[in-house]
Every structure is written in C-alpha cells, then in structure tokens.
Amino acid sequence: MILLVPLDPVHDVGLKMIKRALEEAGHKTVLLPPDMTPSEIIARAEKIRPSHMLVSRTLGYQAEEVLARLADLADAAGIREQTRMIIGGMAVRPELAQELGFDAGFGPGTSPSEVVAFIEGRPAPSAECAHQRAKKDLTAGYTYRFKDESVGRLAEQLADELLIWADERTSPAVERAELRYAALMEGRSVGTDYLALCDEVVRAAYLTGTPPKKTRHLTVDEQRHLGMLGERQYVASRPRSHPAPVLFVQYGTGCPFMDVAHIKAAVAWGADGVVHFDPSWGARTEGLLEGWLTHEEDGSVITPENLRAIRQALEPWVLWQVRAHRGLNTPETVVLAGHAGADLTKINIAYGSLGGGTDPERLAVDGVAAMRWAAKFSMPFDIVTNEELSGVPAGKAFASMLVMAALAKKVGARPILQPLFCNSPEVMIGGYMSDNYVDFNVAKVQVLRDILDAPVWPGAPVGFLTQTEDRVQSSLMTGLHACLAGFLRADAVTIASSDEAYSGGPITAAARTDTLTAVLAAARFFGSCVITPTAEAERFKRLIYSQICDALTAAQKAPSFVQALYDGVFGSRDDGAHPGRNGRGTVRVK
Amino acid sequence: MTCIAVIGTAKNTGKTTTMSAIMNASSTEGIPYGVTSIGYDGEELDSITLLPKPRLYFREGVHVATARECLEASEAGFSSVEMLPLESALGPICVATVSKAGLVIVAGPTRSRHLRITAEALARRGSRLVLVDGALGRVSPASVVDLVVLAQGASRSRDVARLAGECSAIERLLALPVKHVSMPGRVTYRAAGRSVSLGTGSLMDETNVNTLLQRLSEGSGQILVPNAVTCAALSALGLCPPGLARGKSLVFADGIRLLVGNCAERSWELVQRLFALGFTVWVARSIPLLAVTANPYYPRLDADGTYRDAYVDKQLLLRALREAVTVPVIDVRESNGRSLMELVYKQWER
Numbered sequence: 056m057i058l059l060v061p062l063d064p065v066h067d068v069g070l071k072m073i074k075r076a077l078e079e080a081g082h083k084t085v086l087l088p089p090d091m092t093p094s095e096i097i098a099r100a101e102k103i104r105p106s107h108m109l110v111s112r113t114l115g116y117q118a119e120e121v122l123a124r125l126a127d128l129a130d131a132a133g134i135r136e137q138t139r140m141i142i143g144g145m146a147v148r149p150e151l152a153q154e155l156g157f158d159a160g161f162g163p164g165t166s167p168s169e170v171v172a173f174i175e176g177r178p179a180p181s182a183e184c185a186h187q188r189a190k191k192d193l194t195a196g197y198t199y200r201f202k203d204e205s206v207g208r209l210a211e212q213l214a215d216e217l218l219i220w221a222d223e224r225t226s227p228a229v230e231r232a233e234l235r236y237a238a239l240m241e242g243r244s245v246g247t248d249y250l251a252l253c254d255e256v257v258r259a260a261y262l263t264g265t266p267p268k269k270t271r272h273l274t275v276d277e278q279r280h281l282g283m284l285g286e287r288q289y290v291a292s293r294p295r296s297h298p299a300p301v302l303f304v305q306y307g308t309g310c311p312f313m314d315v316a317h318i319k320a321a322v323a324w325g326a327d328g329v330v331h332f333d334p335s336w337g338a339r340t341e342g343l344l345e346g347w348l349t350h351e352e353d354g355s356v357i358t359p360e361n362l363r364a365i366r367q368a369l370e371p372w373v374l375w376q377v378r379a380h381r382g383l384n385t386p387e388t389v390v391l392a393g394h395a396g397a398d399l400t401k402i403n404i405a406y407g408s409l410g411g412g413t414d415p416e417r418l419a420v421d422g423v424a425a426m427r428w429a430a431k432f433s434m435p436f437d438i439v440t441n442e443e444l445s446g447v448p449a450g451k452a453f454a455s456m457l458v459m460a461a462l463a464k465k466v467g468a469r470p471i472l473q474p475l476f477c478n479s480p481e482v483m484i485g486g487y488m489s490d491n492y493v494d495f496n497v498a499k500v501q502v503l504r505d506i507l508d509a510p511v512w513p514g515a516p517v518g519f520l521t522q523t524e525d526r527v528q529s530s531l532m533t534g535l536h537a538c539l540a541g542f543l544r545a546d547a548v549t550i551a552s553s554d555e556a557y558s559g560g561p562i563t564a565a566a567r568t569d570t571l572t573a574v575l576a577a578a579r580f581f582g583s584c585v586i587t588p589t590a591e592a593e594r595f596k597r598l599i600y601s602q603i604c605d606a607l608t609a610a611q612k613a614p615s616f617v618q619a620l621y622d623g624v625f626g627s628r629d630d631g632a633h634p635g636r637n638g639r640g641t642v643r644v645k
Numbered sequence: 646m647t648c649i650a651v652i653g654t655a656k657n658t659g660k661t662t663t664m665s666a667i668m669n670a671s672s673t674e675g676i677p678y679g680v681t682s683i684g685y686d687g688e689e690l691d692s693i694t695l696l697p698k699p700r701l702y703f704r705e706g707v708h709v710a711t712a713r714e715c716l717e718a719s720e721a722g723f724s725s726v727e728m729l730p731l732e733s734a735l736g737p738i739c740v741a742t743v744s745k746a747g748l749v750i751v752a753g754p755t756r757s758r759h760l761r762i763t764a765e766a767l768a769r770r771g772s773r774l775v776l777v778d779g780a781l782g783r784v785s786p787a788s789v790v791d792l793v794v795l796a797q798g799a800s801r802s803r804d805v806a807r808l809a810g811e812c813s814a815i816e817r818l819l820a821l822p823v824k825h826v827s828m829p830g831r832v833t834y835r836a837a838g839r840s841v842s843l844g845t846g847s848l849m850d851e852t853n854v855n856t857l858l859q860r861l862s863e864g865s866g867q868i869l870v871p872n873a874v875t876c877a878a879l880s881a882l883g884l885c886p887p888g889l890a891r892g893k894s895l896v897f898a899d900g901i902r903l904l905v906g907n908c909a910e911r912s913w914e915l916v917q918r919l920f921a922l923g924f925t926v927w928v929a930r931s932i933p934l935l936a937v938t939a940n941p942y943y944p945r946l947d948a949d950g951t952y953r954d955a956y957v958d959k960q961l962l963l964r965a966l967r968e969a970v971t972v973p974v975i976d977v978r979e980s981n982g983r984s985l986m987e988l989v990y991k992q993w994e995r
Contacts, residue, residue: 094875094906098849119693120655123781124907126755130785131873131905132847135756151692152734153712154685154780156755159734 057082057174058105058138060096061089062112062121069143069165070111076167082174093125097132104134107174109141110157119155126156141173190372190398191301191327193510193546194435194469199460203506206457209607214461217616221423226642227252227341228417229424232386235343236428239359239394244345253342260344267336270356273311273347281312281347281364290323290370299325299578300540301547303376304567305516305555307332309350311361315368320564324571328374328398330515330549331365333357338382338411339637343391357388362395374398379425380439381411383638386424393432399471400429400436402463405455405625409632410442415620417638423462430468437473437512438463444519446480446631449499450602455625457603458616460509471510471546474499476536477519480631487595492521492532493539497588498595500543502603505596513540516551526553526569533570534577541578542586550574646768647989649935650683650777650787651794654811654907658798659940661686661699663977663985664778666938667794670982672704676774679708679767680751683760683787684780685735687715687750694944694952701751701778703743708770710740710763712752721747729766731759740766751778754786761789774989785873788901792933792992793819794985796977797966798940799957807910808962809969812937814913816970819900819934821916824927826896828871832857835866846871848878858885865892869929872898876906879915883922891923899930935988938977939966 059074061067067089074084085103087096100108110125112118122142129135142152143161152160159173172178201207234249250258256267266272273281304321306314306329318329334354337343347364348356355361362377369375376399377392379385385402392400404422408415429436438459440452456472463470476496482488487495500511517536522529530553540548552562553569606624613619626632649667653660664680671678686701703709703721712735716723722745731738735752740763743749754760764775777790782801787793797812799805832843834857841860848854848870857868858881874897882895897903903912916926941962945955959976966974975984 094849094877097847097873098852101845101847101849120782120907123783124905127783127785127905127907128873128875130756131788131902132849133872136758146692148692149734150685150688150752153752153755156683156780156783157734158732158755 056103056105057084058100058103058108059084059086060091060108060110061087062110062118062125063089063144067111070109073109073143073167073170076171077174080171080175082171093121093128096125097128097134100129100134100138101132105138107139107141109143109170112142112144113146122155122157130156141170143170190374193301193399193471193512197510198508199464199470200508201461201506202508206506206603206607207461209611210457210461213458213607213610213616214465217419217458217462218423218465220615220617221420223644224420224642225645226417226420226638228383228386228421228638231342231384232390232424232428235387236390236394239390249342254340257340257342257344266344266346266348269351270348273349277312278347278364281315282367284312284315284368290319299574300537300545301327301374302537302571302574303328303330303374303514303547303549304571305330305332305549305551307353307355308562309334309352309355311347311349311355311364314355314365317564317567318365318368318373321567321571322370322373324568325575326373326571328376328547329369330376331355331357331362331378333378337384338413341383341638343384343387357384357391359391359395362391362397366396376400376437379436381407382413383417383421385418385421386428389425389428389432389434393428393434397434400425400434401439402426402429402436403438403440403456403459405452405459405620406439406442408620408635409447409626410445412635413637414639415634416617416642418635419617419620420642422459423466426463426466426468430466435469435471436463437471437514439473439515440475441515442626442632443475443477443479443481445626447626448481448602448630449474449479450599451606451625451630453499453503453599454603454606454610457507457607458610460507471512472503472507473512473514474503475515475519476513476517476540478521479519490589490591492536493586494588494592495595496536496539497543497592498599500545501592502596502599506603510546511543512547512549513545514549516549516555518551522551522555524554526566529553530569530573534573537574538577538581539586542581646764646772646775647792647992648764648775648777648790649792649794649989650779650790651796652779652784652787653796653798654782655798655801656781657691657800657942657944659796659938659942659977660779661701662940663794663796663938664776665699665701666977666980666982667776667985668701668703668707668982670986671774671776672707673983674986677706677708677771678774678776679710679770679772680776680778681710681753681760681763681767682751682778682780683753683755683783684778685750685752686778687719687748687752691944696944696952696954700748702747703749704746705743707743708740708767708772709743709749709751710738710753710767711750712736713739715750715752716741719747719749721745721749727766729763731762738763740770742770753777757786757789760786764789782907784901784904787932788899790932792935792989793901794935795937796940797937799943799962800940803943803957805957805962805965809965811909812966813969814909815904816934816972817913818903818909818916819932821897821900821926821928823931824894824896824929826867826869826929828898828929829869830871832868832870834861834868836860836862847873848882849873849875850877851881854878854881858882858889861889861893863889867894867896869896870898870902873902873905876908876911876915879912879919882924883915883918885922885924887922890919893924894927895919895924896927896929899928899932901932933992934972935992936973936975936985937966937970938975939963940977
C-alpha cells in the first residue's frame with residue numbers, strides 16, 4: 056500500500072499522475088485529502104501501514120518546517136521502519152530530502168516511472184540511462200552512396216585526382232604528425248627532428264620552457280584540482296521529455312579548468328557533446344605545444360596534457376569533438392585528438408583555405424593526411440562549410456563538401472555533412488530569408504540528402520547571424536533552429552550560447568544553459584509536429600543544386616582541385632572567399 | 646561513549662555553530678570524538694534564503710558518519726571507510742576517520758534506530774563523545790542520545806519572550822521525573838485488573854485517546870506510551886474526568902517525544918493540566934538538557950523579496966533566556982566551546 060499525501064492544496068497534479076502510474080504497475084494507493092495536519096497524516100499511516108508515503112509540497116520557508124515535523128512525527132511514532140518517506144515537488148533535491156528527514160526526494164522533471172522504479176527498488180530509468188548510455192555513433196547506418204549519380208561521378212573524379220596529387224606530396228605538418236604519433240606511442244616528448252619542423256615560438260617553448268605570450272603552465276596544485284574536478288563532479292544526463300537532435304555545444308575558455316566547469320554545466324543542462332575550440336594563433340603556427348597550458352584569451356591550447364585532462368573529466372557517454380579543420384597543424388591535431396580519445400574531429404580543405412587563412416595547396420596535402428589519420432583512429436569528422444559566412448554561396452560550399460565526402464570515403468573515413476543554418480551574406484543579399492528562416496535551411500538539408508546518403512549535422516552553431524545581443528531572442532532563435540534540424544531528422548546539431556555572437560569576451564556558463572534550456576523547451580513545444588516549408592523551399596533547392604553542379608563542372612575543367620580553389624571555383628574573391636597564405640610554399644614533392 | 650545532540654527549535658537557530666564550538670573544544674581537550682548529522686550539513690548557501698551557512702571543519706583523527714556521496718564530495722581526506730547497512734536520501738551511510746583536515750559534508754541517519762546504530766559504530770572507532778547535529782526543528786532522533794544542547798534563536802521568532810517561554814517549556818519537559826519501566830511496543834494500560842494494549846504505539850489524536858479513556862477503569866495504574874504523543878492527544882487526555890485520572894501514572898518514553906510537534910509551550914501547558922487532573926506524568930528515560938545556546942540572528946525577508954542578515958538585541962535575548970531556564974545559556978559566537986565541555990565533564994563526574 057502506498058499513501059499519497061498532497062500537503063500542497065493546489066499543486067497536487069504530480070501526485071495524481073504518480074498515483075495513476077503506480078496503479079497501472081499494480082500497486083494499491085490511498086490518496087489523502089489536501090488539508091490534513093502532520094499528526095492526522097501520521098495517525099492514518101499508523102492505521103494503513105503503507106510501505107511508502109509520498110508527500111508533495113511546493114517549498115517555502117514555512118513549508119520546510121511542516122515537512123520536517125511530518126518526518127519527525129513519523130519517526131517518533133515508530134513507523135519509519137515500515138514506511139519509507141518520499142518528498143516530491145518544486146525545488147526538492149536529494150540534499151533537501153535528507154535535511155527534511157525523508158528517505159528520498161524527487162524534484163521537477165521527475166517522471167512517474169522514476170518514482171515507480173524507486174518504490175519497486177529498481178534503478179531509476181533516467182539514472183540507468185545516464186550510466187548505461189552509450190555514445191551515439193552519428194554515422195551509423197549511412198552507406199555514403201551517391202544517390203545522385205551525375206554529381207557523385209564528378210565528386211569522385213575530383214577526389215581521385217586530389218588523392219593522387221596529395222599522395223605525391225608532403226608538408227611539415229604531415230611529417231610532424233608522424234613524429235608526434237611515434238612519440239605518443241612511446242610515451243615520450245617529441246625530439247629535435249620535430250622541433251626542426253616548427254615555428255620559432257614553438258621551438259623556444261620546448262627548448263627554454265617558456266610558453267608563448269598570454270599562456271602559462273598550470274601549477275601542480277592547479278593540475279591536481281583539475282583532476283579532482285573531473286573525478287568528483289559526475290553529471291547525470293538531463294532527461295528529455297521529447298526527442299531532440301544530439302546536441303553539441305562549443306567550449307574553449309582558454310583555461311582547462313574553466314573548460315571542464317563549462318562542459319559539466321552544459322552537460323547537466325542537456326548537452327550530449329562538446330566541441331573543443333583552440334586559439335586562432337594555433338592555426339597560424341607550425342607545431343603544437345606540450346604541457347598543461349592555460350591561455351588568458353579565448354581558445355584552449357591543444358596539447359596532449361590539456362586534451363587528456365579534459366577527456367578524463369568527461370562523462371563516459373559525452374561525445375567529444377576536437378577541431379582540426381583550418382590550420383597548419385591539421386593532421387597532427389587529428390593524431391592528438393585520436394590518441395586522447397576524441398570521438399569526432401573536423402576537417403575541410405576548402406573551408407580552411409578559403410575562409411580559414413591556410414594556403415590551399417598546403418591544406419590539400421594536410422587535409423588528405425588528416426583524413427587518413429581520422430580513418431586510422433576510426434574517428435568520424437564533420438565537413439564544415441563556414442566559408443558561407445564570408446559570402447560563399449551555399450551551393451559552391453556544398454560542391455567542395457561533397458568532394459571532401461567522396462575523398463573521405465576513399466580513405467576509409469566517415470564524414471558528416473555540416474551545412475550551416477545561418478542568415479549568410481548570400482541569403483541577405485538574395486533576400487532568401489526575407490519571409491522566414493525555414494525554407495532556405497530546409498532546402499540545404501534536402502539537397503544534400505537527395506545527393507548523398509550521409510549523416511547531416513547542421514551547425515556550427517545553428518542560427519548564425521539570426522541572433523542578436525538580446526539573450527532571450529538569441530536563445531529562442533537557437534531553440535527554433537535546433538527544432539528545425541530535429542524536424543529534418545538531422546543527426547546532430549551544434550548550438551551557440553545566448554551571448555556567443557555578441558559577448559565581446561568570455562562566455563558565461565549561464566549563457567550556455569540559456570540556449571540548452573531553449574532547445575529542450577522548444578522540442579517539448581513541437582513534439583512530433585511537422586514544420587511545413589513554403590513553396591520557396593523547392594525553388595531554393597533547385598538554386599543550390601545548380602550551384603553545386605556548376606561548381607563541380609568548373610572544377611573538373613580546372614587543372615586540379617587545388618587550382619580550382621585558387622581560381623575561386625568553390626568561392627571567389629567576389630563572393631568573399633580569399634585563398635589563405637599561411638603555409639604557402641611549404642609543400643614539397645616526395 | 647556519550648552521545649550529545651544539538652537540537653534546534655527551527656532552521657538557522659545556531660545548531661551548526663554550536664556543533665563547531667563543541668568540536669573545537671573536544672579537539673583542544675584531546676577527547677576522541679565522532680560527528681554525524683540527522684540532516685544535511687554542507688550547503689554553502691541556504692536553499693531558501695540564499696544566505697551563507699556555517700560549515701563543519703574537521704581536524705585529523707576525528708570520526709564521521711555521513712553518506713558515501715558526501716565523503717566523495719568533501720574537501721577533507723578519509724581513511725578506514727566502513728559502510729553501514731543504512732540508507733539515506735544521499736546513498737548508503739559510511740563511517741570514516743579524517744586523515745586530512747578540511748570541510749566535510751555531513752549527512753547521516755535521519756531516524757532514531759539508524760542514529761543508534763551510527764553512534765555505536767562511531768563509538769567502536771574510539772569516540773568518547775558522539776556529536777549529532779540536528780536539522781531544522783527536527784528532534785525525534787535525539788530520543789536515542791544521552792544529552793541534548795538546545796540551540797534557540799531569533800530565526801524561530803523575533804519575540805524574545807516567546808523564545809524564553811519555549812526554552813523553559815522544553816527544559817521542563819526534558820526534566821520530567823523518571824520512572825524505570827520496561828516500555829512495551831504498544832500503548833498499554835490497566836483495565837479490569839489486567840494489562841491491555843491499545844493496538845497503537847502512539848497517542849496521535851483524540852480518537853485513540855477517547856478509546857483509551859472509555860476503556861480505563863478507576864483506581865491506580867500505569868499508562869505506558871512508547872512512541873509519539875501529540876498536543877492534540879494531550880489535549881484530549883486533559884478532558885479525562887478527574888476521578889479517572891486520579892492515581893494514574895502516565896509514562897512517556899522520554900521527553901523528546903513530547904517535543905516532536907514543535908509546540909513545546911503548548912505541550913507543557915497540557916502536561917500541567919494532566920498534573921492538575923490527578924495524573925502523575927513520567928518519562929521512562931531521562932535525556933537531560935545540558936545547556937541552551939542563544940543566537941540573535943535571523944534572516945529577514947525584505948520588501949524586494951531578498952533575505953538579509955538581521956539580529957535581535959543579543960543582551961536582551963541572553964537575559965530573557967537566562968531568566969527562563971536553570972541550565973547555562975551560552976552565546977556560542979563569543980565562546981570557544983570550553984564552557985560546554987565543562988558541562989560535559991560535570992555529567993561524566995556524575
């Protein structure tokens with residue numbers, strides 16, 4: 056017998072839901088009227104002799120005293136040995152249940168099935184979920200078959216040619232990646248052969264122990280506390296009332312300690328995965344550092360020690376992406392990420408060279424090597440198309456993305472397509488979102504789906520250039536974009552914090568939780584409803600498709616894929632794309 | 646082993662500050678001791694007022710009983726961790742010895758039987774004193790301890806006279822005379838020359854008191870009440886015809902049971918009425934009040950919806966409490982706990 060006690064005369068709906076769930080599970084229940092005193096309740100309990108007493112009450116200063124009196128009276132009456140006492144309601148946490156003298160406490164968001172599980176002595180469904188939750192493989196079930204044969208033929212031809220071209224060449228980054236891998240395998244630091252391939256600032260850091268400007272080594276005590284933070288702060292996954300795509304958030308405060316704190320907060324608020332952001336100077340510098348390094352500006356330095364510390368702090372089910380996509384350390388970053396246990400990385404030769412500042416020839420060589428390393432570590436990667444933010448039309452960005460996907464498939468890697476959900480310059484100039492933010496984004500995903508059987512992960516983050524400095528507006532936009540991704544059955548989605556675009560400085564943990572809360576609330580709102588785009592979406596699909604075909608055809612006519620990048624086939628100077636200069640002239644033929 | 650509980654009349658009356666004072670004094674005196682709590686000690690901020698809360702700092706060698714989850718989250722280090730067969734809302738309760746000094750989150754047994762098992766486990770570790778921190782106005786688990794310290798404070802009421810009256814009532818209820826009887830599991834009385842059980846262990850409301858009164862026969866006899874007794878029940882007993890009451894002994898398990906409703910003044914008033922009717926009122930087990938600690942602090946809810954620190958006149962409070970009770974009244978913020986330890990020594994001398 057289970058005694059249900061609504062101490063709160065108004066908010067007893069939760070208790071009624073639990074009553075129904077208990078009865079459906081075959082338990083007998085007695086629901087008391089809401090206006091009984093503690094002694095009347097205990098007198099009833101003495102007669103009924105229930106196995107459990109479930110009390111619901113919204114808390115305030117006085118309510119605590121009433122609940123404490125109820126538990127006290129139950130103990131004094133000697134019924135605690137036969138009756139377990141459970142408290143539920145807003146603001147209830149296990150710590151508060153303990154203070155009030157109850158055996159268990161359930162707060163907001165508790166499902167009736169969790170309470171039934173507790174009563175039956177089974178692990179709570181959500182806790183079970185958190186512990187047994189397996190990491191989701193975003194690429195599972197995809198064949199990478201080109202459904203559009205003509206586009207597929209063009210993309211694969213370009214990929215074949217690029218592969219042959221790249222295999223004849225090498226770069227300092229390709230060689231460093233090999234040396235780094237050997238050092239990691241042997242558990243040692245890199246040697247002088249590695250340092251010979253690095254820029255002076257990196258070489259100096261190794262030889263003199265002086266870290267680059269605006270970075271410093273963590274003290275031994277800080278390292279110890281960082282380890283403790285990871286060990287002691289286990290975060291349970293937030294139960295979802297309604298399905299939402301796999302949710303990624305970005306971190307990169309500069310400080311590994313703060314990163315772990317941000318990750319824990321994000322995960323507690325519903326994030327499924329996190330994306331490591333490194334400093335922008337890291338992409339322009341030849342060579343990666345070692346040691347526990349903290350950076351006083353945005354971006355967390357990629358070192359074996361920093362990555363390991365963050366890895367250790369992650370809950371086992373949290374997906375972890377380390378980006379390698381744009382700079383002079385692309386293959387080596389993949390090696391470090393793979394060795395540290397990252398689940399995902401990020402590679403795109405076209406974006407890195409048209410929007411990321413790296414020389415196209417250099418990144419073509421490095422990108423191919425990076426994809427091979429990703430395949431070796433069985434680490435899927437997304438092909439990000441952020442060049443759209445510079446003004447490159449979506450179709451041109453998708454054309455190079457599809458070549459990258461074909462290339463990845465050829466080296467045994469598993470790519471994920473990452474179209475942007477953004478109000479890009481192309482969209483603004485063309486007026487494609489003058490009515491709504493839905494049609495153009497729907498068209499992007501559907502075009503890609505029609506061409507290739509591959510996972511889709513809109514990003515990064517969604518809603519770029521639709522958000523303002525207003526945190527409410529920003530969170531709402533994020534929530535709606537994430538729901539649109541969910542409606543399109545996207546495999547994952549990356550979201551920003553509510554102050555990301557306009558923070559002008561460090562991002563607060565509260566701003567991260569804003570958007571996570573918005574996404575889950577929006578998912579709850581839409582449920583399994585369908586979002587219907589207007590007829591414009593079909594027109595946009597045709598537009599993007601023709602851009603893809605035109606770009607691939609033009610690239611095929613170019614002397615090589617790399618030359619096509621220089622020539623603006625996948626994004627021209629007029630579009631806003633500028634082939635990068637970092638690492639120019641460093642590729643050599645083997 | 647002597648087990649001392651620090652009980653309060655409400656939240657924020659100074660229980661944890663009193664605990665800290667006794668812990669400090671015990672450490673200074675070199676007395677081996679163990680600590681537990683019937684609630685949750687470890688929040689930096691009060692969950693309702695969001696004002697800072699005092700924390701318990703543990704020195705090396707002190708024994709503690711707390712939920713496993715709390716050990717893991719505490720700043721201090723521990724050795725010889727032993728799990729007790731007791732569950733709490735925060736997981737199984739463990740006994741451990743502090744190997745590295747620091748703050749500890751203490752969340753121990755919330756019920757009487759579990760507290761007894763926990764205190765015994767702490768005693769097995771060599772604790773000569775077992776200190777139990779109370780929670781809110783909860784007192785029932787203290788029915789298994791040897792001595793209580795009462796933390797009274799303005800958080801309970803800004804009315805100093807009321808605070809004094811309540812302390813006086815608590816002292817008197819805890820000082821009821823002791824009658825050494827073996828307590829049965831149920832309320833038991835004599836009727837028609839034989840011992841009869843009421844079928845319940847507590848006197849909860851007028852219904853079961855009326856049943857009892859209808860069955861009682863005149864003349865001498867004992868009524869043994871092993872579990873709780875509420876003000877409603879005491880009030881109903883007060884309606885007993887004097888002829889029926891005269892010569893009867895009412896024996897409660899201990900004074901703590903009469904405090905459980907958190908209405909000590911009313912309970913004492915009702916007990917006095919029972920005396921007047923002709924009952925003699927006893928307890929089976931004495932749990933003496935060692936001292937009262939006074940705390941002028943209270944969280945004041947301001948017009949902007951924010952709680953802020955506030956105080957009643959400390960001297961006025963101390964004077965009123967000292968006039969109301971016979972045991973020492975201590976300002977724990979001013980004392981280092983030494984005076985409380987001297988009271989413990991006196992108990993041991995007895």
